[in-house]
Amino acid sequence: MRNLLVFITKYNAFFLFLIFEIFSLIVYLKYNSFQKASFINSSNEVTGSLFARVNEFRDYLSLKDDNDKLALENARLRNQLKSSFYLDTVNKHKVNDTVYKKQYEYIVARVINNSVNRTNNYITINRGSNQGVAKGMGVICNLGIVGKVVYVSGHFSVVQSLLHKDSKFSAMLAKNKEIGYIEWSDDFDPHKGVMKDVSNNALPRVGEEVVTSGYSLFPEGVPIGKISNLHTKTGGLFLNMEVTLAVDFSNLQYVYVVDNKFATEQAGLEAQQKKDE
Amino acid sequence: MSKSIIVNLLRFVVLVFIQVFLLKNISVYNLSTPYLYILFILLLPFETPNFLLYVLAFIIGLTVDAFYDTPGLHTAACVLLAFVRIIFISITVQKDGFDNEPEPTLSIMGFRWFFTYSLVLTFFHHFFLFTLETFDFSELQFTLSRVILSSLFTVFLILISGLLFFKSKERK
Numbered sequence: 001m002r003n004l005l006v007f008i009t010k011y012n013a014f015f016l017f018l019i020f021e022i023f024s025l026i027v028y029l030k031y032n033s034f035q036k037a038s039f040i041n042s043s044n045e046v047t048g049s050l051f052a053r054v055n056e057f058r059d060y061l062s063l064k065d066d067n068d069k070l071a072l073e074n075a076r077l078r079n080q081l082k083s084s085f086y087l088d089t090v091n092k093h094k095v096n097d098t099v100y101k102k103q104y105e106y107i108v109a110r111v112i113n114n115s116v117n118r119t120n121n122y123i124t125i126n127r128g129s130n131q132g133v134a135k136g137m138g139v140i141c142n143l144g145i146v147g148k149v150v151y152v153s154g155h156f157s158v159v160q161s162l163l164h165k166d167s168k169f170s171a172m173l174a175k176n177k178e179i180g181y182i183e184w185s186d187d188f189d190p191h192k193g194v195m196k197d198v199s200n201n202a203l204p205r206v207g208e209e210v211v212t213s214g215y216s217l218f219p220e221g222v223p224i225g226k227i228s229n230l231h232t233k234t235g236g237l238f239l240n241m242e243v244t245l246a247v248d249f250s251n252l253q254y255v256y257v258v259d260n261k262f263a264t265e266q267a268g269l270e271a272q273q274k275k276d277e
Numbered sequence: 278m279s280k281s282i283i284v285n286l287l288r289f290v291v292l293v294f295i296q297v298f299l300l301k302n303i304s305v306y307n308l309s310t311p312y313l314y315i316l317f318i319l320l321l322p323f324e325t326p327n328f329l330l331y332v333l334a335f336i337i338g339l340t341v342d343a344f345y346d347t348p349g350l351h352t353a354a355c356v357l358l359a360f361v362r363i364i365f366i367s368i369t370v371q372k373d374g375f376d377n378e379p380e381p382t383l384s385i386m387g388f389r390w391f392f393t394y395s396l397v398l399t400f401f402h403h404f405f406l407f408t409l410e411t412f413d414f415s416e417l418q419f420t421l422s423r424v425i426l427s428s429l430f431t432v433f434l435i436l437i438s439g440l441l442f443f444k445s446k447e448r449k
Contacts, residue, residue, distance in 0.1 A: 012327055012328075013327045013360065013363045013364070014360070016327055016328060016331050017331070017356065017357075017359070017360040020331045020334075020335055020356040020359075021353060021356045021357065021360075024335065024338065024349050024352035024353040024356055025349065025353050026349070027348050027349035027352065028347075028348065028349025028350050028352070028353055028409065029349070030349075031347075031348045031349060047343050047344055051344075054298055113346075115301070116307075117304040117307045117310060118410065119410060119411055122346055124346075158346070188307055188419075189307070190307070
């Protein structure tokens, strides 16, 4: 017994190392599989509010860019206004609109923490469950899709961006509506994505636009990027192609959380069909 | 003694601040990302007891993790770093030759010792960090190039900060 004690005190550095290392690895692996360790997370109120404070200063640096972007978006929205169209019928009649029901609602949010240079990237935004954000909602910005919400607290949420190993979104070619899905490219380039599983009948061209399909979290037709390289796997049934992403993830400032009003209804119906099979 | 505590506390806050708000945004071609905060563990005094060393490494790792959204990742790497530090110092330094609690800084230990010290420790830390982050040996080549380039960047910053706070009086 005494010999054992002497042994342990003599090599105490090693045994202490084992204890601490095992403890930290448990924390790491547990977080990785369940995304549960919410108390040391940047949606935590302390780090979240610190990031928000620093972001206030940083916003001044990009004021000019933001103004340009807002002006562009204003111009685009103005083009869709009724007043910018010429009215060529004289007799107006009122229509009580019962055909259209609003399906998507947008919640504007500011990015307060962001990364692009790791293998799994997350974005923290300053809107949470108090403002109606919920887990699983899609996130877009004025240029294209950004990712989906994976964790929500009262005032902040964490978004798993498209630049993440597990991100996979339904996409289609803008011209002939051929569907596939979009992923981040294998070489960790924040400007590149890969579109996979497009049917061989589609004849994609370099420069063609890729948009969302409307099958998943996003409304149909939100831009994703442009095809920049067509490399097909030989012998396969499907086409893969490289896509240059429309969004520059390294300077995201404002994003919109997409609230699909019919999401739960659709998910419930599809789950029922799966259960019946 | 109390002076050394205050100095290290200040160093902790400043290094975490620099790491989280400045260096987090810096990366060269997505390959080379500096992790300067390990300088805190490198510069703890020689006399620090092993247990305290592990606790401090654990705390700074957890603090950086909280800002990087990766609970446990930096903590594990920092604990390994503390272990390598104990072994490296026990091999290369005779403990009885010191009187007033010196720290392993560039100005006290000289360039050659400090350079190997920071290079070896940084390499171990970065290697463990990047392999644990990727968690996949199929991307070994990419991970290795990230380890090497990031280590060079970090050591470069460590040497620069060593020269910045160089005190020529202390050298004998």
